Each structure stands twice: as C-alpha cells, then as structure tokens.
Amino acid sequence: MDDAELQAIRQARLRELQAQATQGGGSKSSAEDAEKRREMEEARQTMLVQILDNEARERLARISMVKADKARGVEDLLLRMAQTGQLRGKVSESQLIDLLGQINQQAKPETRIVYRRRFDGDDDDEEYDL
Template sequence: MEDSELQAIRQARLRELQASAATGEGSNQMEETRQTLLAQILDNEARERLSRISMVKADKARAVEDLLIRMGQTGQLRGKVSESQLIDLLEQINQQQKPETKIRYSRRRYEEDSDEEYNL
C-alpha cells in the first residue's frame, strides 16, 4: 500500500472518529481505534514502554500518544517508532516541560526572638 493511500485511509478514519466524538457515541470504539493507530505507529517494545508510563503518569502518556498519532497522520513518521526513538521523544518533551527551580527562604520569628525585648 502506498503512503498516499495509507494517509487517505488515516484521514478518513480520523474524520469518522471526530464525527462520532461530536455526537457523543462510541467512546469505546474511539479508544479501540486509538489503540489500533498506536499499534501501527509503534513497535512492540515502544508500546510496552508507553503502557508502563501510562500506569505511573497517565496524562503524560496520553499526551505522548496524541503527539504520535498527529505525527503519524501528518506523515512525519517514516515507519514504526522504536523504543529508542520513543525514549528520545520523551526526553525532548521533558526538556521542554522542565520547570524552573526556585528556592525561597523564610525566617520564622519566635516570641523569644522579638526585637522588643532588646529595645531596638
């Protein structure tokens, strides 16, 4: 099957999913289709790693799945994503989302530390 045919099939399936999501029907069917698309995009080791990530951080795994599906639908992927490629993608995402660390000191005052005792 040619890439253009595969892309057309994926686009048609995406439109079907969006239509069924708009009407509120087929959430199980959407999840099954999602898993099917991920099976086409990821090799077995990468799928296993992503499922382990979803046990710990479900929202992060879902975001990575969404990104992979979009990349597959736009033709940015040239074959199945391996586990090492998935790890590289996760590292890139972690670099982008790394929060800035701030250290803040706050001194607590106790009654015996009061400046009033020293007439200051």
C-alpha cells in the same frame, strides 16, 4: 492496499468518529456513546500499533500504568506526527525515550529556592561578650 492507504483510511474514519462525537446531541443513549468511544479508542490503538514497534508500545503501556495523562499526551503527539508525515517508519524504543526526554524538558518547570531571612533586631554582639 498498502500500509499508507490503509493508514489514511483509518485516520479518515477516526476523524469522522471524532466529528460525530463532537456534533452529537443529547438524544443519543449512553450505550451508543460508549460504543462510539470504544470504536474511537480501538481505531486509535490500531494506529498506534502501526506507528510503534513492540518495545516502544510496551514502554508506553508501562508509562500509562503510572501516568495515564502523560502517556495519552505522548500518544496524541505520535498520532499527530504520523498524520503530518513527520514519522518515516516505526518508532523504536530509543526514539520514544528521546521523545519523552524532550517532552520532560519542555514541561519541567524551573525550580527556584528563595531564602527569606528574618531580621529580629536582637542581633547584638552582646550575647557573645563574656
């Protein structure tokens, strides 16, 4: 099996697990749910290993220590890009940095500072007359 076939099989298995998780009823025990979440996370990490080179994976791990939600969003984006065929090879650290920069620019809210000056009505020049 080549890498493309193996990745397609893993992605199909991940979709199956996600579908089962969303369809699952309340009759399952918490141990089974935990096991399914662990399997899904393991499949996710396996796909990320295939997508990212070592330096990029280390950088993403450091980001997840500080901002777990942001790292999770980047992982989701990378997995979607891989599934749609937008990635040609492994993502390098510099490509990951560029991707993070693009995400930061899109997510950065525009900051505006508005000065509201109060008018007291006592602004006479009489104070300055001596």
